Amino acid sequence: MEPLACRSESGPAPSPAESTQASVTLAQLLQLVQQGQELPGLERRQVAATLDEPTASRLPRRPKPWEAARSAEHPAPQFQTGDRGLADPPSGQRSRLEEPGSAVSEAPGPLQL
Amino acid sequence: MSATPGGGVRTLRVPGRHGYAAEFSPYLPGRLACAASQHYGIAGSGTLLILDQNESGLRLFRSFDWNDGLFDVTWSENNEHVLVTCSGDGSLQLWDTARATGPLQVFKEHTQEVYSVDWSQTRGEQLVVSGSWDQTVKLWDPTVGKSLCTFRGHESVIYSTIWSPHIPGCFASSAGDQTLRIWDVKTTGVRIVVPAHQAEILSCDWCKYNENLVVTGAVDCSLRGWDLRNVQQPVFELLGHTYAIRRVKFSPFHASVLASCSYDFTVRFWNFSKPDPLLETVEHHTEFTCGLDLSLQSPTQVADCAWDETIKIYDPVCLTMLA
Numbered sequence A: 001m002e003p004l005a006c007r008s009e010s011g012p013a014p015s016p017a018e019s020t021q022a023s024v025t026l027a028q029l030l031q032l033v034q035q036g037q038e039l040p041g042l043e044r045r046q047v048a049a050t051l052d053e054p055t056a057s058r059l060p061r062r063p064k065p066w067e068a069a070r071s072a073e074h075p076a077p078q079f080q081t082g083d084r085g086l087a088d089p090p091s092g093q094r095s096r097l098e099e100p101g102s103a104v105s106e107a108p109g110p111l112q113l
Numbered sequence B: 001m002s003a004t005p006g007g008g009v010r011t012l013r014v015p016g017r018h019g020y021a022a023e024f025s026p027y028l029p030g031r032l033a034c035a036a037s038q039h040y041g042i043a044g045s046g047t048l049l050i051l052d053q054n055e056s057g058l059r060l061f062r063s064f065d066w067n068d069g070l071f072d073v074t075w076s077e078n079n080e081h082v083l084v085t086c087s088g089d090g091s092l093q094l095w096d097t098a099r100a101t102g103p104l105q106v107f108k109e110h111t112q113e114v115y116s117v118d119w120s121q122t123r124g125e126q127l128v129v130s131g132s133w134d135q136t137v138k139l140w141d142p143t144v145g146k147s148l149c150t151f152r153g154h155e156s157v158i159y160s161t162i163w164s165p166h167i168p169g170c171f172a173s174s175a176g177d178q179t180l181r182i183w184d185v186k187t188t189g190v191r192i193v194v195p196a197h198q199a200e201i202l203s204c205d206w207c208k209y210n211e212n213l214v215v216t217g218a219v220d221c222s223l224r225g226w227d228l229r230n231v232q233q234p235v236f237e238l239l240g241h242t243y244a245i246r247r248v249k250f251s252p253f254h255a256s257v258l259a260s261c262s263y264d265f266t267v268r269f270w271n272f273s274k275p276d277p278l279l280e281t282v283e284h285h286t287e288f289t290c291g292l293d294l295s296l297q298s299p300t301q302v303a304d305c306a307w308d309e310t311i312k313i314y315d316p317v318c319l320t321m322l323a
Helices: A028-035 B317-322
Strands: B002-004 B010-013 B016-023 B030-036 B046-054 B057-066 B070-075 B082-087 B091-095 B104-108 B114-119 B128-132 B138-142 B149-151 B158-162 B170-175 B180-184 B186-192 B199-208 B211-216 B223-227 B235-236 B245-250 B257-262 B269-270 B279-284 B289-294 B303-306 B310-314
Touching: B010 B057, B010 B317, B016 B303, B030 B082, B030 B303, B030 B310, B046 B070, B046 B310, B070 B128, B070 B245, B082 B114, B091 B114, B091 B211, B128 B170, B149 B186, B170 B199, B180 B211, B211 B245, B245 B289, B257 B289, B257 B303, B279 B317
Parallel strands: B016 B070, B016 B289, B070 B114, B114 B158, B158 B199, B199 B245
Antiparallel strands: B002 B010, B010 B310, B016 B030, B030 B046, B030 B070, B046 B057, B070 B082, B082 B091, B091 B104, B114 B128, B128 B138, B128 B158, B138 B149, B158 B170, B170 B180, B180 B186, B199 B211, B211 B223, B223 B235, B245 B257, B257 B269, B269 B279, B289 B303, B303 B310
16 A cells, blocks of 8 residues: 555644544544545644753662572573575555554555454 | 543543553553554554552553654663653654653654664663664664664564563564564674564564563464574464454563453463463453553553553453462
8 A cells, every 4th residue: 555645734733622532433534544634633743852861760770570580691592593484575565554464465455454 | 531440450541542552660660651642543643651550540640742653662771760662753752751841852763653662671781672664673772862773684564673681682573574583783684584474473572581482473363482492383372362463472470471462452361381371361442452561560460552542450360360
């Protein structure tokens, strides 16, 4: 499926107080996108990094439950490079309109929900 | 937003936000981070939610908005205030829960959606690994603006990148190319390639008590365990989910116990050492269940989130029986 431009190009989003949180189903949403229509209540933000320093940590790191069970480090295992045969990969192209795992090895078809 | 009190399932409803990932704080018992997106992550903004548990249920401590959907979250292992999220716009964000606004830093290098982010679990390192639909994995030092390294090899979108809890500098990745790959930060080429499924692999995780054991969860609805010393065939296969597996996590407390969540709306708990490995099926969501985590402090507590706009914390019966 070709990636579609999903963003509304119209004016700024309504403030949270006035926006209606539309409970649009996924199927309705996909239909709106495919028809090139605006998504209801689409929120647009202009958030940027503050570049502040992190608040200083005051707590000690806690041991993980599995660390309590092990007394000492030991060397990493020897990796064996196994069979590298791969199944035919899918095209690798995807858009967010396809939920993960919807790609199939053949030509992409309609979204399977 | 409303929180449901009482023993049993604690629920927070977050209208207009679809949860993608949930992670317990490694420092603070009862603190949970949730990466969420507007409009199922297809378009619009994202929100990082920080939840605390109290006697009456779940409370939203703070939330942070981002310009695009958020798909994953990972807590710092050296600062209780810090966490990292990753976004549909290809960037990572570093946040500080003690500040009202953020993020502190933004890391923008990936050219497509970043679906996975993980902070290293081994004591000697403070590294973040990110996996993207641009088919690359990037390695980051959270105090440095540019990535340390880019790992190429996957032939499709990457869904999951997870550090080994035992082997320093080692991480696993799973992708739409149907492979599980094992990498080592000391070499940019992949160490092991496992053709683990004949379907996209949406999640993977490391066993916390066997450094050679990795589990994959795939669109074929199966979970498979892999011994990295011999990847010719899986050491276990767990069947039961009826739709794609979205996330799998090994238990922090029990060597052969794991949990998985799925597009079949359920969360399932398994003990792969049992002849009948399915321990319990939890069906409390009404939409794709994407986020799942097991508490590091409580052997019985689990968190999950789903596209039904809810985040839940609960203690499944099967884990209370193991404790």
